[in-house]
Amino acid sequence: MFTGESIVKLVSGLLTQAYSLAGLQDYSGLLDRIVCAVAMFGFVSVFVMFLVWMERKVSARMQSRLGPNRVGPFGLLQTLADAIKLTTKEDVKPVKRDKLPYFIAPILAFVATFMGMVVVPFDNKVVVADLNIGVLYIIAITSFTVIAILSAGWSSNNKYSLLGGFRSAAQIVSYEVPLVLSLVPVIMITGKLNFSGIVEYQQRNGYWFVFPQIVAFLTFLASATAEANRAPFDIPEAESELTGGFHTEYSGVKFAMFFLGEYIAIVVSAAVAATVFLGGWLPPLHFLGFVPGFIWFISKVLFIIYLIMAFRWTFPRLRVDQLMDFGWKVLIPVTIANILVTGFVVLLFGKGV
Amino acid sequence: MTDLLLSQIKPGVESQFGTDEYVVNMGPQHPATHGVLRLVVKLDGETVKETLPVLGYLHRSIEKISENRTYPQCITYTDRVDYVSAMSVNLAFALATERLMGVEAPVRAQWLRMIFVELQRLASHLLWMGAFAGDIGALTPFLYGLRERERILDLFEMTCGQRLTYNYIRIGGVMIDILPEFTEKCSAFLNYFEPKINEYEGLLTYNPIFLERTKGVGVITPEFGINNGVCGPSLRGSGVSCDVRKQQPYLYYDQIQFKECLENDGDCWARYMVRMNEMRESVSIIRQCLERLEPGPVEAKLPPILKAPPASEIYSRIESSRGEMGIYLVGDGTPKPYKVKYRCASFSNLYVLDVLTRGWKVADIMAVLGSLDMIVPEVDR
Numbered sequence: 001m002f003t004g005e006s007i008v009k010l011v012s013g014l015l016t017q018a019y020s021l022a023g024l025q026d027y028s029g030l031l032d033r034i035v036c037a038v039a040m041f042g043f044v045s046v047f048v049m050f051l052v053w054m055e056r057k058v059s060a061r062m063q064s065r066l067g068p069n070r071v072g073p074f075g076l077l078q079t080l081a082d083a084i085k086l087t088t089k090e091d092v093k094p095v096k097r098d099k100l101p102y103f104i105a106p107i108l109a110f111v112a113t114f115m116g117m118v119v120v121p122f123d124n125k126v127v128v129a130d131l132n133i134g135v136l137y138i139i140a141i142t143s144f145t146v147i148a149i150l151s152a153g154w155s156s157n158n159k160y161s162l163l164g165g166f167r168s169a170a171q172i173v174s175y176e177v178p179l180v181l182s183l184v185p186v187i188m189i190t191g192k193l194n195f196s197g198i199v200e201y202q203q204r205n206g207y208w209f210v211f212p213q214i215v216a217f218l219t220f221l222a223s224a225t226a227e228a229n230r231a232p233f234d235i236p237e238a239e240s241e242l243t244g245g246f247h248t249e250y251s252g253v254k255f256a257m258f259f260l261g262e263y264i265a266i267v268v269s270a271a272v273a274a275t276v277f278l279g280g281w282l283p284p285l286h287f288l289g290f291v292p293g294f295i296w297f298i299s300k301v302l303f304i305i306y307l308i309m310a311f312r313w314t315f316p317r318l319r320v321d322q323l324m325d326f327g328w329k330v331l332i333p334v335t336i337a338n339i340l341v342t343g344f345v346v347l348l349f350g351k352g353v
Numbered sequence: 354m355t356d357l358l359l360s361q362i363k364p365g366v367e368s369q370f371g372t373d374e375y376v377v378n379m380g381p382q383h384p385a386t387h388g389v390l391r392l393v394v395k396l397d398g399e400t401v402k403e404t405l406p407v408l409g410y411l412h413r414s415i416e417k418i419s420e421n422r423t424y425p426q427c428i429t430y431t432d433r434v435d436y437v438s439a440m441s442v443n444l445a446f447a448l449a450t451e452r453l454m455g456v457e458a459p460v461r462a463q464w465l466r467m468i469f470v471e472l473q474r475l476a477s478h479l480l481w482m483g484a485f486a487g488d489i490g491a492l493t494p495f496l497y498g499l500r501e502r503e504r505i506l507d508l509f510e511m512t513c514g515q516r517l518t519y520n521y522i523r524i525g526g527v528m529i530d531i532l533p534e535f536t537e538k539c540s541a542f543l544n545y546f547e548p549k550i551n552e553y554e555g556l557l558t559y560n561p562i563f564l565e566r567t568k569g570v571g572v573i574t575p576e577f578g579i580n581n582g583v584c585g586p587s588l589r590g591s592g593v594s595c596d597v598r599k600q601q602p603y604l605y606y607d608q609i610q611f612k613e614c615l616e617n618d619g620d621c622w623a624r625y626m627v628r629m630n631e632m633r634e635s636v637s638i639i640r641q642c643l644e645r646l647e648p649g650p651v652e653a654k655l656p657p658i659l660k661a662p663p664a665s666e667i668y669s670r671i672e673s674s675r676g677e678m679g680i681y682l683v684g685d686g687t688p689k690p691y692k693v694k695y696r697c698a699s700f701s702n703l704y705v706l707d708v709l710t711r712g713w714k715v716a717d718i719m720a721v722l723g724s725l726d727m728i729v730p731e732v733d734r
Contacts, residue, residue: 063496159375231490232562235716316562317490319716320399 004123004281004294036128037118044117048263049079051305058309089252094157097249101151106250106257108151112144113261116268121196123281123293134195135187138272139180142227145265146172149246152258156249164245167320168229174327175226175233181335182220185213185342186276195272199280208279215338217277219331221307224269226327228262231312235320266308267301274300374402379718381410387484388729392718399714404707411733419693424450424524424659427693432518434695435731437480440473441673442695443522448603449669449680450524453661461649462526463604468539468642469509469521470604470671471635475546476505477674478628478635485625485723486557489566494553501549504542511535525653536643543636550632558626567621571709571721574619581708582701585676586627587725591619597672609641621724628726658688668696675699675726699731 015035019028053068053076060067068075093102119134121127131137146169153165186209187193190201202208210217226233247258274280278300281293318326379392389410395402415434419427431446432439444466451457458466479502483495506516512531513521521528557563578588588595596613598606614630616623661684670679676698683692702725710718 063493064500065496160377234490313493314556315491315560316486316557316566317716318562319566319714321714322565 003292004126008123008126033128040117040128041114044114044264044267045260047267048260049083050076051263051267052079052082052260054302054305055309058306059313062310062313083256086256087253091254092249092251094249096157098155098157101155105148105152105155106254106261109145109148109261110257110264112141112148113264113268115144116141117264117271119195120268120271120275121199121280122297125196126281126294127196130194130196133193135183135193135198135272135276138268139176139183142179142265142268143176145227145261148261152250153246156246158249161246161248164248167235168246171229171233171235171320171323171327172227174324175223175331178219178327178331178335179223179227181332181339182216182223183272183276184335184339185216188339188342188346195275195280198276199282202279203282208277208282210277213277213338213342215334217273219335219338220269220273220277221304222331223327224266224273225308225311226323227269228265228308230262230266230308232315232318233323234312235317235323266305270301270304270308271297273304278304373397381407387722387727390727390729390732392722394715394718396715401710401713401715401718404710404718406703406706408733411729413734415734416693416695419690421689423688424661424690427690428523429518429520432520433730434697434734435673435675435678435699435728436517437728438473438477438674439517439519440469440522441477441671441678443519444470444604445669445671445673445678445680445695446693447522447524448671449667449682450659450661452669453665453667453682453684454524454659456525456653456655458526458653459650461530461647462651462653464642464646465527465531465651466522467604467606468639468646469512469519469527471638471642472505472508472539474635474674475632475639476502478632479505481628481674481723481726482553485726488719488723489563491557491560491563494556497549497553501546504546508535508539508542511538523652524659525655526651530651536646539639539643543640547633547636550629550636554629558629564622566716566720567625567724568618570621570713570717571724572619573705573709577705577708578619581705583676583705584701585672585674585698585726586614586631587624587676587698587702589614590616590624590627590724592617595677597670597677601670603671605642605645609638609645611638611641621720624724624726660684660686660688661690662686670696673698675728675731676702695731695734697731697734699725699727699729703727703732 012032015032016025016028019025019031024031056078057067057075068078071077071081116138118128119131119137121130149165149168149172153161153163153168156162156165186198189209189212190198192198192201198209225231247255250258274297279296280300281297283289283291283293283296374395374397377394377396379394381389381391391407391410393405393407395404413433415430419430422430428443428446431442434442447458479498483498486492486494509519509521510516512535513519513528515521573583573587573591575588575591575593577583578591578593583591584595592615594600594613594615597603598611599613611634612630614627614634616626661682663684663686665684666682668679668681670677672678677696678698679696681692681694681696682690685691706718706722706725706727709721713721
């Protein structure tokens with residue numbers, strides 16, 4: 001059968017042969033890891049470029065326009081053209097900037113979000129690093145973006161960037177709490193932090209967590225949108241307000257890294273949501289199992305990303321204080337209540353293993 | 354107001370209590386402000402202390418220039434006074450001149466004027482809706498509004514060849530009669546458009562985020578509004594009946610049925626609802642006017658050189674899309690006016706922005722400014 005597992009077996013078989021040809025059998029473990037990481041890097045980069053195109057097309061169609069359709073078939077190469085343009089732009093740097101944070105911030109924003117993708121399973125046993133503490137790892141990694149944003153805002157030597165950086169950081173830090181708390185009920189039910197284990201639980205028990213944990217799913221979606229600084233929570237980078245927020249003073253490749261970093265954050269959040277709530281690589285109906293698992297996974301990820309994009313182009317923006325109110329006074333009580341109810345149910349009906 | 358400007362020139366002017374307030378410039382080149390408006394905003398953190406609009410970036414001396422143009426030539430300048438709602442200004446000047454000189458336009462011309470001014474009101478409100486939603490953060494209704502506006506502009510282009518600055522409503526009538534297919538195209542457009550208003554309301558009106566951004570924000574109490582010269586839909590949102598079409602009916606507004614749209618809360622949401630309802634009323638007015646159109650001439654017989662009576666003056670007002678548009682004309686017996694003054698709704702409405710936003714957040718400046726439907730060419734002329 002044409003599954004993700006069989007592809008991985010095929011590729012690792014080829015790799016082992018390649019290693020022995022090159023005389024590097026002793027390092028095969030390390031080289032396997034490196035190849036996995038590079039493959040993930042490549043895949044995510046291309047996926048993100050596709051996502052940028054998808055956002056432009058989705059937003060265009062929602063707004064009764066066409067979107068890019070000149071560069072390449074259906075405008076698919078538009079992102080490539082934009083990326084080339086951004087790399088050839090002059091790197092304008094403020095003279096009085098704080099050099100080290102200014103340099104590090106975009107790199108950190110880009111790399112930190114990437115690191116989240118290594119624990120997400122694309123199919124049964126198709127994952128770069130099947131960590132036993134996968135969920136905890138992702139939660140920890142997503143906090144790196146705060147440092148990146150604060151560094152960017154501070155080092156730009158620009159009061160608007162500083163303001164934008166503060167607002168952004170406050171927002172991300174506040175919404176991390178409901179993000180984590182939305183995942184807790186699922187962990188309580190399955191007893192595992194391992195993503196593959198959570199999907200296997202859904203497979204064994206025949207239901208996806210979105211049904212019993214619809215509240216957690218919705219709060220996770222809202223928190224993930226806020227984490228990525230996307231509308232309706234995009235006050236820090238609201239174009240109709242004070243300039244561009246923390247990334248005002250960045251141009252060229254540095255700006256591209258922030259921009260792509262935002263999209264990678266979306267991908268990671270959508271991947272986590274798809275794995276934990278929508279059953280990862282599982283088909284919705286059993287007889288559809290002939291379609292490979294990673295196709296299902298990518299479809300679910302794209303569906304959630306489409307939802308997040310639709311939010312941006314439908315809803316108005318929340319004001320900064322309303323945004324914080326919503327995070328602290330609405331989402332956190334709701335998630336905590338959800339945990340309480342789930343706890344009762346688990347206690348009464350026993351933990352399903 | 355002067356110490357706000359001073360603190361811009363002399364940085365480091367701190368308040369008595371030592372909390373850092375800083376002065377921020379929004380505009381004149383700005384993705385959001387409705388034209389070249391510069392807002393100097395004094396902020397304490399996120400809270401607005403004072404907002405000072407700095408005007409004049411679009412001043413084109415239209416009033417002074419008009420003193421050296423004959424009355425028909427002045428009409429071309431009226432389009433530029435409010436290019437989003439040009440028919441209204443055309444009409445305002447034409448009516449003012451007609452009243453000054455005792456000329457009357459023929460019946461068909463009056464009905465045609467009503468149709469075009471109400472179509473213009475629709476077009477202006479559609480653009481306003483898009484800009485207001487865009488300021489609040491919903492970027493999509495802007496394109497929907499412009500899509501419908503395109504169809505209205507097509508109707509205008511069919512009639513007078515222009516999409517933005519029409520010079521169509523002239524002294525003594527209109528420039529040219531409508532084409533035979535205009536009435537069916539107009540009715541077709543109205544039938545297409547009327548359900549769309551409900552669609553756009555469905556997107557915005559009861560959206561919780563939109564409600565949070567606009568309910569209770571920028572409340573104009575009726576007394577405050579009247580005392581500070583607020584007019585038009587901005588004042589009708591506070592429940593004050595101030596529609597010039599009802600109070601001093603011009604053209605044939607007293608012969609058709611339409612409601613004056615009032616709301617009671619006086620906040621941004623109320624002003625939004627007033628304009629959405631006004632769009633529905635405009636559709637109904639246009640339909641009634643289309644039915645009452647009779648064949649006839651569209652221009653009055655005027656002397657070749659239009660002269661105002663010596664030492665005459667008139668203040669004539671109409672209800673433009675933004676509020677009361679008044680023209681004060683002084684004639685001196687020559688073909689050129691001695692003085693033209695445009696009393697524009699945006700100029701007087703802009704004054705309350707400062708008071709309304711004190712103590713609110715930066716994002717509320719955009720919400721209030723959008724809800725006042727302010728257009729810079731009207732402010733600066």
